[in-house]
Amino acid sequence: MVKIMLDAGHGGKDSGAVGNGLREKDLTLNIVKKIGNLLNDYEGVEVHYTRTDDRFLELSERAAIANKLKADYFISVHINAGGGTGFESYIFNNTKDAKTIAYQNVIHAEIMKGIGNVTDRGKKRANYAVLRETHMPAILTENLFIDNANDAAKLKSEQFLLQVAHGHVIGLEKAFGLKKKAKPQPQPKPQQKVSDKKLYRVQVGAFADRENAERLAEELKKKGYPVYITD
Numbered sequence: 591m592v593k594i595m596l597d598a599g600h601g602g603k604d605s606g607a608v609g610n611g612l613r614e615k616d617l618t619l620n621i622v623k624k625i626g627n628l629l630n631d632y633e634g635v636e637v638h639y640t641r642t643d644d645r646f647l648e649l650s651e652r653a654a655i656a657n658k659l660k661a662d663y664f665i666s667v668h669i670n671a672g673g674g675t676g677f678e679s680y681i682f683n684n685t686k687d688a689k690t691i692a693y694q695n696v697i698h699a700e701i702m703k704g705i706g707n708v709t710d711r712g713k714k715r716a717n718y719a720v721l722r723e724t725h726m727p728a729i730l731t732e733n734l735f736i737d738n739a740n741d742a743a744k745l746k747s748e749q750f751l752l753q754v755a756h757g758h759v760i761g762l763e764k765a766f767g768l769k770k771k772a773k774p775q776p777q778p779k780p781q782q783k784v785s786d787k788k789l790y791r792v793q794v795g796a797f798a799d800r801e802n803a804e805r806l807a808e809e810l811k812k813k814g815y816p817v818y819i820t821d
């Protein structure tokens with residue numbers, strides 16, 4: 591079982607960045623829920639959230655929730671601001687953990703693939719609290735700039751947010767070797783080919799009068815029996 595801790599950045603009194611009629615805390619929650627829903631299609635994944643509604647959590651609380659749960663991976667989703675455009679991801683600046691680095695490589699690449707024509711600002715490192723204080727491999731994604739009109743236009747599209755979520759999920763699929771649950775197949779009808787069936791022939795009788803034979807044949811046909819008259 592792989593335990594994934596999804597962390598929607600900001601919340602409650604902390605809106606995060608705002609711009610172009612958007613609030614970071616709403617977008618991060620939206621994306622994180624989409625990631626969680628998509629992850630439910632996979633076997634052996636336990637999805638956890640630091641928050642599922644609009645509430646404030648300290649950064650250290652977020653890390654503590656993941657540590658207490660002994661999550662296998664921590665993903666903090668954010669929206670950037672401050673003049674710029676595009677996508678970037680972060681891992682803890684001092685990490686030497688091979689998994690942390692490998693997961694960033696694959697998840698960053700899949701998000702970039704998933705969101706199409708967006709500037710790749712690169713795989714970065716920073717001394718962020720949620721990355722420093724979590725005891726498991728962790729990543730923080732900065733998904734476009736809320737204060738950039740072009741980026742904001744994308745962030746207003748549910749379809750784009752789904753692409754962002756999908757990129758995270760394909761990255762996780764590859765990083766952790768996740769397998770999709772078998773889809774429930776529509777129950778196949780027990781349909782046997784006529785040629786495969788053993789057929790039993792019922793001879794009804796011989797009639798001196800063809801008319802009588804035809805009358806009985808008609809009756810049987812009405813009931814759905816295949817009837818042939820032979821000389």
Ligand SMILES: [Zn+2]
Nearest residue numbers: 599606668669
């Ligand atoms: Zn943020």
